Amino acid sequence: xxxxxxxxxxxxxxxxxxxxxxxxxxxxxxxxxxxxxxxxxxxxxxxxxxxxxxxxxxxxxxxxxxxxxxxxxxxxxxxxxxxxxxxxxxxxxxxxxxxxxxxxxxxxxxxxxxxxxxxxxxxxxxxxxxxxxxxxxxxxxxxxxxxxxxxxxxxxxxxxxx
Amino acid sequence: xxxxxxxxxxxxxxxxxxxxxxxxxxxxxxxxxxxxxxxxxxxxxxxxxxxxxxxxxxxxxxxxxxxxxxxxxxxxxxxxxxxxxxxxxxxxxxxxxxxxxxxxxxxxxxxxxxxxxxxxxxxxxxxxxxxxxxxxxxxxxxxxxxxxxxxxxxxxxxxxxx
Numbered sequence: 558x559x560x561x562x563x564x565x566x567x568x569x570x571x572x573x574x575x576x577x578x579x580x581x582x583x584x585x586x587x588x589x590x591x592x593x594x595x596x597x598x599x600x601x602x603x604x605x606x607x608x609x610x611x612x613x614x615x616x617x618x619x620x621x622x623x624x625x626x627x628x629x630x631x632x633x634x635x636x637x638x639x640x641x642x643x644x645x646x647x648x649x650x651x652x653x654x655x656x657x658x659x660x661x662x663x664x665x666x667x668x669x670x671x672x673x674x675x676x677x678x679x680x681x682x683x684x685x686x687x688x689x690x691x692x693x694x695x696x697x698x699x700x701x702x703x704x705x706x707x708x709x710x711x712x713x714x715x716x717x718x719x
Numbered sequence: 720x721x722x723x724x725x726x727x728x729x730x731x732x733x734x735x736x737x738x739x740x741x742x743x744x745x746x747x748x749x750x751x752x753x754x755x756x757x758x759x760x761x762x763x764x765x766x767x768x769x770x771x772x773x774x775x776x777x778x779x780x781x782x783x784x785x786x787x788x789x790x791x792x793x794x795x796x797x798x799x800x801x802x803x804x805x806x807x808x809x810x811x812x813x814x815x816x817x818x819x820x821x822x823x824x825x826x827x828x829x830x831x832x833x834x835x836x837x838x839x840x841x842x843x844x845x846x847x848x849x850x851x852x853x854x855x856x857x858x859x860x861x862x863x864x865x866x867x868x869x870x871x872x873x874x875x876x877x878x879x880x881x
Contacts, residue, residue: 573855573858574849574850574851574853575842575846575847577861577862578846578850580866581746581747581865582750582751583869584865585747586792587872588744590792630748630749681737684740687736688740688868688872691871691872693735695864695867696735698864699864699865700735700739702860703742703746703861705853705857705861706746706850706857707745707749710750710849711749
C-alpha cells in the first residue's frame with residue numbers, strides 16, 4: 558500500500574472538507590519532513606529554529622516574544638526555548654523595549670543574518686527541487702486556491718500590529 | 720498587519736514554489752492549531768494521540784511500530800512514547816507478532832475504538848465548520864490539485880505493505 562492511498566481517518570464516504578484537510582495535512586507533512594531532514598543534515602538546525610530566524614529576517618527591526626509566537630502560530634513557551642538557544646549561539650540578540658521595563662524584543666545579529674541568508678537560499682532551492690515535477694500552471698492555481706482557503710480561515714484575533 | 724499578509728521567509732520576488740510551500744504550511748498550521756485546541760479542550764487529548772488512534776482505527780487488525788511511524792510520517796521514537804501512554808490508558812493493546820519474537824503490533828481496544836469513534840465524529844464536525852465558508856466547488860478543485868501535488872512528491876520508500 559502506498560502513501561497516496563492512505564488517508565488516516567478517512568472513510569470512503571466522509572465529507573469533502575475532511576478529505577480536503579487530510580490531503581492538506583499530508584502534502585504539508587511530506588514537504589515539512591523532507592525539509593526538516595535537510596535542515597538537520599546540511600545545517601544541523603531544526604525547523605523551529607529556521608522559522609524563528611525567518612521571521613526575524615523578515616522583521617529586521619525586531620519582534621516581541623508574543624509577536625514571534627503569533628507569527629509562527631506556536632505557543633509562547635515553545636518560542637522561549639528556541640530563542641534562548643539562538644541567543645546562546647550568538648545568532649539573535651535580546652533588546653529592551655523603551656517604555657516597558659518587563660518586555661523585550663529579539664532581532665538577528667549580523668552573524669544570524671549571514672547564517673540565515675545562506676540557509677534560506679538553500680531552503681528555497683530544496684523547495685524548488687521538490688516541486689519541480691509540479692508544473693507552473695498547477696502551482697499557480699493551487700496557490701490561488703490556498704489563498705482563498707486562508708482567507709476563509711482567517712481569524713482577526715491573530716493580528717500582529719507592527 | 721494581518722496574518723494573510725505575512726509569509727515568513729517570503730520575499731516579494733521569490734519563486735512560486737516557495738510561495739506555494741509557505742501558503743500550504745500556513746493553511747495547514749491554522750487548521751492544525753484550531754484542531755489541537757479543540758482536542759485539548761473537549762477531549763483532553765493531543766493531535767499525535769488522535770493521529771495514532773486514527774491510524775489504528777483504519778487498520779483495525781493492528782500495525783507494527785515502524786508501520787505506524789511511516790503512516791504518520793513521524794519518527795519511531797515519537798510514536799513509542801505516545802503508544803506507551805495509550806496502552807497505559809487502556810485505549811490500545813500490544814500483541815506479539817507470529818514468527819518474530821522481537822516485533823509487536825498494536826491495535827485499538829474496545830474502549831479505544833469507542834473513544835476514537837466519538838472523537839472522530841466531533842473532529843469531522845469541527846473541520847466541516849472551519850471550512851464552511853469555503854465553497855464546495857473550490858474545495859473539490861483544491862482537493863484535486865493537492866492530489867496532484869502529493870503524487871508529484873510521492874516517495875516509493877514510504878510504502879507500507881499491509
